[in-house]
Amino acid sequence: MTSEKGLLIVLSGPSGVGKGTVRKAIFDHPDTDFKYSISMTTRQMREGEVDGIDYFFKTREEFELLIDQDKFIEYAEYVGNYYGTPVEYVEQTMADGHDVFLEIEVEGAKQVREKFPDALFIFLAPPNLTQLEERLVNRGTDSPDIIRHRIDEAKRELKLMNLYDYVVVNDDVDAARQRVQCIVEASHMRRARVESKLRMLLEVNN
Numbered sequence: 001m002t003s004e005k006g007l008l009i010v011l012s013g014p015s016g017v018g019k020g021t022v023r024k025a026i027f028d029h030p031d032t033d034f035k036y037s038i039s040m041t042t043r044q045m046r047e048g049e050v051d052g053i054d055y056f057f058k059t060r061e062e063f064e065l066l067i068d069q070d071k072f073i074e075y076a077e078y079v080g081n082y083y084g085t086p087v088e089y090v091e092q093t094m095a096d097g098h099d100v101f102l103e104i105e106v107e108g109a110k111q112v113r114e115k116f117p118d119a120l121f122i123f124l125a126p127p128n129l130t131q132l133e134e135r136l137v138n139r140g141t142d143s144p145d146i147i148r149h150r151i152d153e154a155k156r157e158l159k160l161m162n163l164y165d166y167v168v169v170n171d172d173v174d175a176a177r178q179r180v181q182c183i184v185e186a187s188h189m190r191r192a193r194v195e196s197k198l199r200m201l202l203e204v205n206n
């Protein structure tokens, strides 16, 4: 890495598109050397989840106190629960020179864009709406009503994909994982080129 400060990488997209699945594939891969920012949430812990690994699980009161104390770089209420990215971990880890990876829903991504315009924004898109619906049904975590609601939301969210730096279609998990890793690598190369040009210009002007 040529830059001292790490890159902030944001992976977002509609519910059921496969954000969690692609994120796991990325972090299970030996080539990945960026850090995952564990979010805080007020939702119920699911079977198999571990506090401090999957999420930091908080009560609504605890979460709202953290909002008041400005402890999030972004937070959103999603299907009745709060989700947020802790500011301290992200800023410290980037300052230490590591890339930080966020997997968050689209409202939170919008807030990150305002605070970190230099971050890398990747939108994960489904091959089509039929497959998105199939994935939500097969996942088996939501009622038909909630699925309908999520599909309606997804239609709205898909219109926002042109605000992102890259769109990755999640047709196949490993292909999507590879595309995300390539995009991050390319961003580092571009940043290094810009920095070296800038150094040259500064030397010429001095």
Ligand SMILES: Nc1nc2c(ncn2[C@@H]2O[C@H](COP(=O)(O)OP(=O)(O)O)[C@@H](O)[C@H]2O)c(=O)[nH]1
Binding pocket: 014, 015, 016, 019, 020, 039, 040, 043, 074, 075, 076, 078, 083, 084, 085, 103, 104, 105, 107, 108, 109
């Ligand atoms: N804005 C925001 N969204 C988050 C954060 N952490 C997770 N999410 C998103 O919240 C949504 C719900 O997550 P979760 O309850 O784990 O369910 P699932 O990912 O749909 O299985 C997903 O779209 C996550 O990407 C966060 O810190 N901030």
Ligand SMILES: Nc1ncnc2c1ncn2[C@@H]1O[C@H](COP(=O)(O)OP(=O)(O)O)[C@@H](O)[C@H]1O
Binding pocket: 013, 014, 015, 016, 017, 018, 019, 020, 021, 022, 135, 136, 138, 139, 170, 171, 172, 173
């Ligand atoms: N490329 C893919 N092809 C087929 N099914 C997928 C793919 N990616 C994810 N899935 C499945 O789709 C469902 C939703 O994925 P998940 O990662 O929970 O989505 P999100 O985190 O975006 O809500 C899961 O059952 C997952 O196994």
